Amino acid sequence: MPSGILLVDKPLGLTSHDVVARARRALGTRKVGHAGTLDPPASGLLTLGVGPSTRLLTYLVGLDKTYETTIVLGRATTTDDAEGEPLGEPAPAAALDAVTDAALTSAVAALTGAIEQVPSAVSAIKVDGRRAYDRVRAGEQVELQARAVTVSAFDVLDVRRLPGDIDTASTIEVDARIDCSSGTYIRALARDLGTALGVGGHLRALRRTRVGPFDVRDAVDLERLAADGDALLSPAAAIAERLFPVLRATDDEARDLGHGKKLALPEHPDAEPVAAIDASGRLVALISVRRGVGRTLVGFPTDGE
Structure with a gap:
């Protein structure tokens, strides 16, 4: 396999x-x-x-993750992205004119760092056993609880002020690069940026560039x-080495871990998880080390095990 x-x-x-x-x-x-x-x-x-x-x-x-995104200011949508239906009327030109570079910088700064974020209603979060997006599609009103997330960087890369015409309203497009903790909803950031600026906002494009x-x-x-x-x-070992502390397991240690046994590791500092890698370079297990004792968190069997 x-x-x-x-x-x-x-x-x-x-x-x-x-x-x-x-x-x-x-x-x-x-x-x-x-x-x-x-x-x-x-x-x-x-x-x-x-x-x-x-x-x-x-x-x-x-x-944590990095995203490159385009946010549209001037209109909110039901899904906080371009696939949703428009909410309310487009922002009037005077409101968009009030979104100066300084106002945008201030609003972005308020959404940077440790923040409380209400996820988008069309998220995969479960509400009473059902995904929120399923409830929304069924016509239900969904209210999710705010959760703590961290936006470590919210860098504006470009701002385009697009005039409207007889068929379309004026908008502002903001290209940004965002570094954030797992569980951060970029659609919700677009929504909240538009709300903070008083013009509404939604996500138009999203690309994940780093995990x-x-x-x-x-x-x-x-x-x-x-x-x-x-x-x-x-190989799993190559990935684990980039993420976790490493224990170079002897043949005896690798065998014991494969059998679910504890290891005596009196010299190893407390850590979890630790990647236990055998002499052949195979990831044997992720372990927890506490007070000199190593315990298997998850094992990685060979094809024959």
Whole structure:
């Protein structure tokens, strides 16, 4: 069975599940999962786990991320993005004229750092056992609780003031690069930026360019995935070494971890998780080390185990 981590550059229009299905065909296995969904209108880095390495995905989901986005100021929508229906009337020209560079800078600064964010109503968050977006599509009113997130950088790259005509209203387009914690909704940032400026706002374009230490520039497209298959997989050990402290396990330690036994590690500092890697370079387990004792959090069996 193939095993490893695969970085894919998801194109626009496909769901994350569509990409998983393509990977299953290319790799000849159904055991493929992803860490962190990208909606069809978004492109960019999708991290896949294959075979036993899918067990590593739990530890990739919470990594911080970078997005490149275009925010439209001047109109709110029901979904906080361009796929939703317009909410209310377009912002009048005088309101858009009041969105000076200084006002925009101030509003962006208020959405940077540790903030409380109400997720978009069309998120995948479950409300009484059902996804919020399913409830919204069924015509229900959904109110989600605010949650703490961190926007470590909200950098405005370009601002375009677009005049309207007889058929379209004036808008302001803001290109931005955003570094944020896992669980941050970029659509909600667009909505909240428009609200703060009094003109409404929604997301027009979104691309994920980084997940933790992994960059979309190192990802493969679906055409190459179909052509090269499992030759593109990165071993789980190589990924774990970039993310966690490492224990170079002896043969005896690797065997004990494979059997679920505890390890005596009196010299190892407390840490969790720690990547236990054997002499051959294989990831044996992620472990927790507390008070000189190592305990397996998750094991990574070989094909025959």
